[in-house]
């Protein structure tokens with residue numbers, strides 16, 4: 001034993017370097033390293049699918065409109081002295097670029113944000129500070145990542161975001177501050193009577209997203225307080241990213257893709273609509289937490305609360321029936337405003353209000369002046385569509 005000890009120690013040191021070492025750096029994986037990372041993290045995020053299907057989904061999601069042409073970036077923390085494909089991957093994550101609006105005193109700036117996802121360190125490397133090292137480097141780096149003064153809409157990255165599944169403290173240490181993370185949950189329910197709202201298909205979404213974009217911009221222009229208001233733009237590419245992901249998973253699980261992507265009620269100018277997606281986190285069992293997520297709720301005229309409640313009820317009834325049909329436990333509506341909460345109460349539908357403490361904590365790192373907390377920043381439309 002005595003003779004072997006020094007060799008073993010050397011090998012282990014080479015495999016698990018000090019997380020503060022100068023030789024560690026953040027870079028991008030080779031295709032083989034990407035595959036190796038997905039294989040490892042499939043334990044955490046792939047349990048609704050077989051391993052080959054999960055690997056295929058991740059590859060596919062690099063090709064969809066929001067992700068392609070550099071929209072999606074994969075990051076790894078490795079030792080710079082070791083060659084690609086022979087270096088241990090100490091930590092990994094990905095970032096997805098999305099367009100944003102920022103408004104201060106009614107002056108609007110367009111920019112980009114990067115949503116960080118799939119933060120991961122393989123079990124044998126955990127607790128050694130690698131994910132911390134990666135995140136400490138990534139936070140400031142994203143402020144400049146893909147920012148280009150020559151491309152309109154990409155001249156600034158005012159903040160980056162992530163949705164923490166490990167509580168409110170870990171990412172806050174590095175500067176991603178927790179923001180309100182609540183939802184209203186509705187049970188799935190079988191359809192007992194004809195629907196009064198109209199289901200939304202793929203072909204309806206482009207036009208509605210374009211309108212929604214205008215509404216968000218207008219609402220940011222009209223902000224009256226001294227806070228900075230920020231919003232991810234609920235554009236078509238963003239919704240489509242969720243839908244293509246959903247379609248891929250449903251085709252693997254059910255052999256078909258769902259065609260009902262939301263529902264709409266009312267006449268033009270006073271419509272209410274919801275766009276949704278189905279999220280599968282494990283086998284078709286209640287404990288998997290499979291959920292129909294409302295990505296975005298749009299109310300064209302907020303003044304008509306009672307009429308809007310009737311429209312919302314009609315929309316939610318379709319959502320509940322879709323949840324039932326696709327074996328999802330419930331419907332979730334993230335961060336409802338006070339107006340929406342009041343509307344939901346008026347629907348008379350069974351529901352519960354949830355304040356999340358551990359999962360999907362919307363978190364934001366602000367690159368500008370001020371505290372960067374919700375005291376100074378209002379995250380408008382902090383709904384599921386922003387999640388990645």
Ligand SMILES: CC(C)(COP(=O)(O)OP(=O)(O)OC[C@H]1O[C@@H](n2cnc3c(N)ncnc32)[C@H](O)[C@@H]1OP(=O)(O)O)[C@@H](O)C(=O)NCCC(=O)NCCS
Nearest residue numbers: 044119120121126127128129130131132164165166167170
């Ligand atoms: C979370 C994860 C990336 C941390 O990687 P790591 O390299 O071990 O992280 P670090 O060594 O830098 O930091 C360790 C800290 O992580 C925190 N942490 C890890 N898992 C956690 C969890 N499930 N809940 C809360 N905190 C957690 C602990 O606070 C730990 O602190 P300690 O050192 O006081 O024990 C890693 O545990 C992992 O890959 N987990 C599975 C995937 C996952 O849940 N990713 C996060 C998605 S939001």
